[in-house]
Amino acid sequence: MAESLSPTDRRYVEIYNLVKAYPNPYGEAVRVVDGFNLVLQKGEVVSVIGHSGCGKSTVLTMLAGLNEISGGNIAVAGREIAGPGPDRAVVFQSPCLLPWMTSLENVLLGVDRVYQHGTKRQRREIAEHYLAAVGLSDSFHKFPREMSGGMQQRVGIARAIALKPRVLLLDEPFGRLDSLTRMDLQDVILRILDRERITTMIITHDVDEAIYMSDRVCMMTSGPNARVGQVLDLPFERPRNRAAVLEHPMYYDLRGALVSFLEEQDHGGAKPKDPDTSNWDDTMHMVEAMSATHHEFPAYTLAEPTEAENQLIGSGA
Numbered sequence: 001m002a003e004s005l006s007p008t009d010r011r012y013v014e015i016y017n018l019v020k021a022y023p024n025p026y027g028e029a030v031r032v033v034d035g036f037n038l039v040l041q042k043g044e045v046v047s048v049i050g051h052s053g054c055g056k057s058t059v060l061t062m063l064a065g066l067n068e069i070s071g072g073n074i075a076v077a078g079r080e081i082a083g084p085g086p087d088r089a090v091v092f093q094s095p096c097l098l099p100w101m102t103s104l105e106n107v108l109l110g111v112d113r114v115y116q117h118g119t120k121r122q123r124r125e126i127a128e129h130y131l132a133a134v135g136l137s138d139s140f141h142k143f144p145r146e147m148s149g150g151m152q153q154r155v156g157i158a159r160a161i162a163l164k165p166r167v168l169l170l171d172e173p174f175g176r177l178d179s180l181t182r183m184d185l186q187d188v189i190l191r192i193l194d195r196e197r198i199t200t201m202i203i204t205h206d207v208d209e210a211i212y213m214s215d216r217v218c219m220m221t222s223g224p225n226a227r228v229g230q231v232l233d234l235p236f237e238r239p240r241n242r243a244a245v246l247e248h249p250m251y252y253d254l255r256g257a258l259v260s261f262l263e264e265q266d267h268g269g270a271k272p273k274d275p276d277t278s279n280w281d282d283t284m285h286m287v288e289a290m291s292a293t294h295h296e297f298p299a300y301t302l303a304e305p306t307e308a309e310n311q312l313i314g315s316g317a
């Protein structure tokens with residue numbers, strides 16, 4: 001993030017003293033998140049990691065405007081948020097596609113709303129462009145039931161990116177996918193982010209994923225009263241290269257810092273699901289396997305922005 005940024009872009013997403021209180025079974029308000037502060041630069045990718053139940057999704061859904069804020073505030077591009085909006089697109093663990101619509105129609109749902117002044121042909125061109133960008137050029141007319149979980153998640157990603165959001169929010173987007181699909185989709189997202197430079201927050205349980213995908217990793221303390229414990233800066237260049245990241249001399253130290261933090265936070269309370277720090281041994285094996293196996297999807301290429309997209313964005317539509 002070396003280029004000079006305007007003051008607004010340096011504080012593109014600003015989360016200030018954020019609080020979320022939920023009622024407990026006795027009706028008392030418990031502050032799950034309390035005093036969470038984080039600033040993201042424009043174009044930055046930040047992962048949020050922490051023990052299960054600490055409040056990661058709570059922070060993300062408040063940033064999405066889907067969850068009421070109990071205290072503090074959140075601003076995007078200098079403006080305090082008030083509810084959800086197409087400037088913040090979310091991809092959840094489950095892609096939530098409408099089952100009676102094809103992949104193209106599912107993506108068009110959002111595109112039609114954002115580009116209301118575009119022609120039908122222009123909007124279709126944009127939806128097709130983003131489906132192609134996630135490797136689904138052969139599946140425009142498939143229904144969700146005809147697609148694998150990984151393909152459905154690709155549609156969910158295309159739908160989110162096609163909105164041209166200012167901020168992309170990924171809530172454990174690969175949580176239900178097998179390791180190979182997961183790695184494939186990590187690369188799909190990284191390549192889109194390289195091109196689109198979308199400011200992105202990723203919630204994950206996977207320390208290797210956090211390191212591979214992000215510019216910084218934000219570690220949350222365990223709840224209640226969870227907040228940012230530490231923030232780790234990552235030295236890896238973009239575009240990311242998996243082998244180069246894994247072979248980087250600092251990789252083990254960085255990973256060790258994350259795991260140590262999580263272990264320190266693990267102070268004996270019952271945790272339904274601990275962060276997944278177990279797949280390191282499999283990772284190099286997976287990299288080799290990926291280069292050796294036949295891919296389900298055609299080689300990923302990113303076309304230039306479509307003419308329709310440029311015209312519509314240029315006209316402020």
Ligand SMILES: Nc1ncnc2c1ncn2[C@@H]1O[C@H](COP(=O)(O)OP(=O)(O)OP(=O)(O)O)[C@@H](O)[C@H]1O
Pocket residue numbers: 022023032050051052053054055056057058059223273
């Ligand atoms: N609507 C709600 N009402 C009451 N408590 C809630 C509500 N939503 C979440 N919580 C509680 O808030 C805490 C934080 O939940 P959240 O889902 O944000 O955690 P998380 O870190 O994302 O967990 P995980 O990693 O398991 O997805 C949990 O203890 C959860 O039980």
